[in-house]
Amino acid sequence: xxxxxxxxxxxxxxxxxxxxxxxxxxxxxxxxxxxxxxxxxxxxxxxxxxxxxxxxxxxxxxxxxxxxxxxxxxxxxxxxxxxxxxxxxxxxxxxxxxxxxxxxxxxxxxxxxxxxxxxxxxxxxxxxxxxxxxxxxxxxxxxxxxxxxxxxxxxxxxxxxxxxxxxxxxxxxxxxxxxxxxxxxxxxxxxxxxxxxxxxxxxxxxxxxxxxxxxxxxxxxxxxxxxxxxxxxxxxxxxxxxxxxxxxxxxxxxxxxxxxxxxxxxxxxxxxxxxxxxxxxxxxxxxxxxxxxxxxxxxxxxxxxxxxxxxxxxxxxxxxxxxxxxxxxxxxxxxxxxxxxxxxxxxxxxxxxxxxxxxxxxxxxxxxxxxxxxxxxxxxxxxxxxx
Amino acid sequence: xxxxxxxxxxxxxxxxxxxxxxxxxxxxxxxxxxxxxxxxxxxxxxxxxxxxxxxxxxxxxxxxxxxxxxxxxxxxxxxxxxxxxxxxxxxxxxxxxxxxxxxxxxxxxxxxxxxxxxxxxxxxxxxxxxxxxxxxxxxxxxxxxxxxxxxxxxxxxxxxxxxxxxxxxxxxxxxxxxxxxxxxxxxxxxxxxxxxxxxxxxxxxxxxxxxxxxxxxxxxxxxxxxxxxxxxxxxxxxxxxxxxxxxxxxxxxxxxxxxxxxxxxxxxxxxxxxxxxxxxxxxxxxxxxxxxxxxxxxxxxxxxxxxxxxxxxxxxxxxxxxxxxxxxxxxxxxxxxxxxxxxxxxxxxxxxxxxxxxxxxxxxxxxxxxxxxxxxxxxxxxxxxxx
Numbered sequence: 001x002x003x004x005x006x007x008x009x010x011x012x013x014x015x016x017x018x019x020x021x022x023x024x025x026x027x028x029x030x031x032x033x034x035x036x037x038x039x040x041x042x043x044x045x046x047x048x049x050x051x052x053x054x055x056x057x058x059x060x061x062x063x064x065x066x067x068x069x070x071x072x073x074x075x076x077x078x079x080x081x082x083x084x085x086x087x088x089x090x091x092x093x094x095x096x097x098x099x100x101x102x103x104x105x106x107x108x109x110x111x112x113x114x115x116x117x118x119x120x121x122x123x124x125x126x127x128x129x130x131x132x133x134x135x136x137x138x139x140x141x142x143x144x145x146x147x148x149x150x151x152x153x154x155x156x157x158x159x160x161x162x163x164x165x166x167x168x169x170x171x172x173x174x175x176x177x178x179x180x181x182x183x184x185x186x187x188x189x190x191x192x193x194x195x196x197x198x199x200x201x202x203x204x205x206x207x208x209x210x211x212x213x214x215x216x217x218x219x220x221x222x223x224x225x226x227x228x229x230x231x232x233x234x235x236x237x238x239x240x241x242x243x244x245x246x247x248x249x250x251x252x253x254x255x256x257x258x259x260x261x262x263x264x265x266x267x268x269x270x271x272x273x274x275x276x277x278x279x280x281x282x283x284x285x286x287x288x289x290x291x292x293x294x295x296x297x298x299x300x301x302x303x304x305x306x307x308x309x310x311x312x313x314x315x316x317x318x319x320x321x322x323x324x325x326x327x328x329x330x331x332x333x334x335x336x337x338x339x340x341x342x343x344x345x346x347x348x349x350x351x352x353x354x355x356x357x358x359x360x361x362x363x364x365x366x367x368x369x370x371x372x373x374x375x376x377x378x379x380x381x382x383x384x385x386x387x
Numbered sequence: 388x389x390x391x392x393x394x395x396x397x398x399x400x401x402x403x404x405x406x407x408x409x410x411x412x413x414x415x416x417x418x419x420x421x422x423x424x425x426x427x428x429x430x431x432x433x434x435x436x437x438x439x440x441x442x443x444x445x446x447x448x449x450x451x452x453x454x455x456x457x458x459x460x461x462x463x464x465x466x467x468x469x470x471x472x473x474x475x476x477x478x479x480x481x482x483x484x485x486x487x488x489x490x491x492x493x494x495x496x497x498x499x500x501x502x503x504x505x506x507x508x509x510x511x512x513x514x515x516x517x518x519x520x521x522x523x524x525x526x527x528x529x530x531x532x533x534x535x536x537x538x539x540x541x542x543x544x545x546x547x548x549x550x551x552x553x554x555x556x557x558x559x560x561x562x563x564x565x566x567x568x569x570x571x572x573x574x575x576x577x578x579x580x581x582x583x584x585x586x587x588x589x590x591x592x593x594x595x596x597x598x599x600x601x602x603x604x605x606x607x608x609x610x611x612x613x614x615x616x617x618x619x620x621x622x623x624x625x626x627x628x629x630x631x632x633x634x635x636x637x638x639x640x641x642x643x644x645x646x647x648x649x650x651x652x653x654x655x656x657x658x659x660x661x662x663x664x665x666x667x668x669x670x671x672x673x674x675x676x677x678x679x680x681x682x683x684x685x686x687x688x689x690x691x692x693x694x695x696x697x698x699x700x701x702x703x704x705x706x707x708x709x710x711x712x713x714x715x716x717x718x719x720x721x722x723x724x725x726x727x728x729x730x731x732x733x734x735x736x737x738x739x740x741x742x743x744x745x746x747x748x749x750x751x752x753x754x755x756x757x758x759x760x761x762x763x764x765x766x767x768x769x770x771x772x773x774x
Contacts, residue, residue, distance in 0.1 A: 001629045003402025008395075014646065015390025209626035211613060212634050215606035223599040239596035242388045246645070247599050255642060258633070259401065 001209050001259035008253050010146040011172040014246065016238075018176045019047065019136050022093070023054035025172045029091040029132050032061040034084055036104045037095045038068040042138065045182055051095055051136060063087050068096065071153045071160060071274055071281070072103040074118050080107035081117055084131070092133040094170075098142020098194075098281075101135055105150040105168045108133050121152055121161035123365070130167040136174045139183060140245040141191030141282060143198055143252020145173035153275055159361070160275035175249065177241035185232050189339040190282025192228050195248040196221060197285040201264050202257040204296075204303065204371045210260045217256050218310045223247050225311070228339055265369025266292045269379055272358040279348055286341035287348060290333040291386035296372045301325050345386050355383045388596050388646035395640050397533040398559040401633065403625075405563045406434065406523050409480070410441035412559045416478035416519050419448040421471055423491045424482045425455040429525065432569055438482055438523060450474050455483065458540045458547060458661055458668070459490040461505050467494035468504055471518070479520040481557075485529020485581075485668075488522055492537040492555045495520050508539055508548035510752070517554040523561045526570060527632040528578030528669060530585055530639020532560035540662055546748075547662035562636065564628035572619050576726040577669025579615045582635040583608060584672040588651050589644040591683075591690065591758045597647045604643050605697045610634050612698070615726050652756025653679045656766055659745040666735055673728035674735060677720040678773035683759045688712050732773050742770045 013021060026033060033055070042048040055062055065080050083089070084107060094104035108131040110117030119125040135145045144150065149164035180188070203217045224247045230240035250256065269292070270284035297304045305321050308314035308328025317324045333343050342348040359379040367373040374382070400408060413420060420442070429435040442449055452467050470476070471494060481491035495518040497504030506512040522532045531537065536551035567575070590604045611634045617627035637643065656679070657671035684691045692708050695701035695715025704711045720730050729735040746766040754760040761769070 001402070001626065001633075003405065005398065005400050007398040011392065011394040012645070013392050015388070018390065209629065211630050212607065212610040212637065215610055216603060216637075219602035219606040220599065223602055226598060239388065242596065242646070243598050246388075250599065250603075250642075255637075258399070259629070 002207060002261065004259050006254060006258045007166060008146055008169060008255065010169050010253075012146065012175065012249065013172060014175045016176060016178055018174050019050055019179065020054055022051055022134070022136055022174055023056070023058035023060060025174070026055060026091065026093055026134055027058040027060055029134075029171065031059055032063065032087070032089055033091040033093050034080065034089045034107070035062045035064050035093050035095065036068065036080065036100055036107070037066045038097070038100050039066070041182075042095055045179070047095065047136070047138065047179060051093075055093075063089060068100045068103045070099050071278060072099040072106075074106070074121075074152050074154045077103055077106040077110060077117055077152060080104075081110035084111045090131060092131055093136070094133060095136045095138070097137070097139030098144040101137075101142065101144040101170070102150040102152060104133050105130070105144070106152050107131075109163075109165070109168065118154055120163040121154070121159075127163060127165035127168065130165065132171045134172045134174075135170045137245075138179050139187065139191055140175075140180060140248035141194040143195060143248055145170060145175065146249055146253045148254075151271065158275045160271040162271075173249070175245050177238055177245045180241050180245060181236045183235070185235075185340060187280070188231055188235070189228075189341055190280045191248065192224060192244065192339060193282040193286045193336055193341055195244075195251040196224055197266065197282075197289055198251040199256060200289060201267060202260065202262040203307065204263045205260045206300070206371060207260040213256055213258060213260055214306070220247050220250050220256065221311045225335065228335075232339060261370050263369050263371040265371070265374050268362055268368040269358075269382060272362040273345075273350065276354055276358065277348070277350055279350070283342055283348060286336035286343055287345055287386050288382070290329060290336070290343055291382050293329045293332065294385050295378070295382050297325050297329060299372050304328055345383070352387070355380055358383065389594060389648065391646050393641060393645050394553060395533055395556060395642065397556050397640075399533065399562065399636065400559060401562045403563060403565055405561050406437055406566065407441055409438055409521070409523055409561055410443070410445035410447060412561070413442060413478065413480055413521055414445040414447055416521075416558065418446060419450065419474070419476055420478040420480050421467065421476045421494070422449045422451050422480050422482065423455065423467065423487055423494070424453045425484070425487050426453070428569075429482055432566070434482065434523070434525065434566060438480075442480075450476060455487045455490045457486050458665060459486040459493075461493070461508075461539050461541045464490055464493040464497060464504055464539060467491075468497035471498045477518060479518055480523070481520060482523045482525070484524070484526030485531040488524075488529070488531040488557070489537040489539060491520050492517070492531070493539050494518075496550075496552070496555065505541055507550040508541070508546075514550060514552035514555065517552065519558045521559045521561075522557045523566075524632075525566050526574065526578055527562075527567060527635035528581040530582060530635055532557060532562065533636055533640045535641075538658065545662045547658040549658075560636070562632050564625055564632045567628050567632060568623045570622070572622075573727060574667070575618055575622070576615075576728055577667045578635065579611060579618075579631065579726060580669040580673045580723055580728055582631075582638040583611055584653065584669075584676055585638040586643060587676060588654060589647065589649040590694065591650045592647045593687070593758060594647040600643055600645060600647055601693070607634050607637050607643065608698045612722065615722075619726060648757050650756045650758040652758070652761050655749055655755040656745075656769060659749040660732075660737065663741055663745065664735070664737055666737070670729055670735060673723040673730055674732055674773050675769070677716060677723070677730055678769050680716045680719065681772050682765070682769050684712050684716060686759050691715055732770070739774065742767055745770065
């Protein structure tokens with residue numbers, strides 16, 4: 001187990017009707033805020049009205065910035081930074097899913113910086129301080145509601161890049177599983193894949209003697225697998241929605257990765273795909289992760305055997321560990337497929353035309369991943385396995 | 388799943404040599420602190436000198452209060468409160484195990500209160516604010532290093548009572564598994580029992596649809612069970628010590644109990660025993676918990692079957708669920724016994740002479756527990772089962 005520091009101070013407010021507390025939670029940070037959101041869905045659902053009412057009841061002045069798109073763009077982030085600076089805003093409230101929260105985090109960092117916010121994503125500068133922000137979550141997926149990270153896309157060259165800092169963790173995150181009832185099946189399944197991928201990235205590590213966090217990862221994966229089909233078949237099943245929503249947060253709050261170094265190669269490869277093709281992040285991960293597994297499993301067959309056995313209940317064949325490992329990978333792929341995800345690029349209508357470009361762009365700042373270091377050629381091979 | 392709020396902002400600093408950072412962490416809270424500790428063990432081990440050196444390097448003035456005993460006393464807490472007030476101390480550093488940390492927390496609350504600190508433990512008053520405190524942990528057991536609770540004993544009448552508040556969670560907790568190498572086997576085993584009991588108290592709930600937290604609890608229990616014998620047989624095995632130490636924190640940081648109501652009846656009964664007999668808390672729990680299980684399992688056989696199956700790998704006998712449930716209880720008792728814990732009062736040289744008194748005193752503020760409400764008679768029965 002590695003030495004580590006862990007601190008996640010986000011106040012989690014979970015359950016039915018909890019969004020009604022948003023005004024009370026936000027007013028602690030001042031009487032004016034930036035309300036950041038995506039498209040029309042929060043207006044259609046009535047959530048927008050309930051949030052505004054709760055904020056107004058606390059006498060909070062609202063400056064609005066909607067229009068966040070999936071794979072949130074740096075252009076809107078820049079607009080948000082300008083708006084905050086002009087209006088002397090000291091708190092940002094993100095109402096939406098991971099894209100909205102990531103956009104809000106980037107704005108929160110940008111406001112405290114004199115240069116261009118994209119500098120944080122190129123490595124030109126590092127985040128050291130942020131405006132405080134709060135979240136009302138509508139999509140369980142990205143785990144951004146308590147994480148210290150953000151992923152933003154630059155339309156100039158379609159670069160999708162990540163940055164992070166502990167100060168980016170929201171002050172509070174309000175999670176009402178009822179708000180997820182109206183999510184379409186496809187989006188629900190993308191979210192499920194995303195949160196599973198967050199755990200898998202942490203699970204596949206070279207670190208030995210990480211029994212507790214291995215088992216916590218397996219517990220979270222099994223829970224998600226158990227309830228995935230229920231939320232798809234019964235979208236208004238509170239209990240199943242609650243399990244999935246809480247699991248999405250646990251998957252990415254960093255408690256599962258204490259003392260270990262995760263991989264994150266599959267995420268980086270997926271960022272190359274969704275940077276160009278604007279495919280949903282979860283769908284991209286459902287395609288990349290099984291291909292990555294097939295490419296790297298020989299690096300540590302025993303870890304893949306443990307995964308197959310403990311997560312997928314595959315019996316360990318001691319005469320053929322490789323067979324056991326491969327069964328676990330097969331089960332993973334079949335599961336993604338069973339919840340309606342594409343598991344090949346072809347299913348997502350993505351051809352080979354940008355393989356070379358993606359492999360080059362993805363590795364231009366160095367190899368990807370930690371479990372196995374992936375160079376340009378490796379990424380190219382994984383993309384071919386994902387065809 | 389219940390609605391819940393969860394926030395645990397303690398900064399966890401885990402690993403080899405991490406106590407060297409104590410000065411740097413503490414100086415954030417000022418240049419003077421109360422150094423609170425127990426007996427001579429931290430002086431013998433050299434830890435005291437290393438901590439003092441690190442504090443002095445940051446120019447921190449140290450006011451000392453040692454002498455915390457197991458089942459920490461309110462008399463010393465009162466002394467600490469007086470010392471802090473007289474010296475205008477704004478930060479407390481606890482170096483030791485749960486007793487030292489609990490004592491420090493009570494002092495931290497008492498300093499912010501005009502009345503007698505014992506009021507917090509009788510229900511006369513409630514904690515709303517505390518001095519900030521930090522921890523260097525030497526005994527993995529109580530989980531007090533990131534919890535918001537404290538248990539103190541009043542020598543006048545030997546009352547052992549608990550109180551808590553989120554502000555009592557330490558600002559930082561430094562956990563170096565190497566510091567636990569010198570713990571005697573008995574104390575190590577008491578700690579293992581205590582942390583398992585913290586998880587079991589959370590596990591046995593009437594709340595339905597708590598799959599994620601059930602599985603997280605099971606993961607932590609299995610980890611502790613896996614490594615318990617190793618730390619007893621190889622006290623300087625870093626990897627096993629690290630698993631146990633981290634598990635002790637996870638067991639009681641409240642992440643395992645989100646959305647569910649724990650029981651805590653066994654803890655309350657044990658407090659009656661160790662309030663009178665000054666037996667180690669962990670040993671008391673090893674005696675009470677199996678007896679409690681035998682008394683209540685019929686209330687929800689399926690939960691006990693799940694426990695037997697998932698934690699102890701007992702095969703589910705669908706023709707005789709009760710048998711499966713009882714096997715899980717038997718395995719629990721055998722395990723405690725195997726690590727050197729007493730599992731009957733007799734083994735701890737405790738007779739029946741105070742059964743009536745303990746049952747009466749324990750329930751004088753109302754019934755104990757939540758899974759099954761325990762009245763005076765029930766507690767008496769459980770004590771008899773523990774004979």
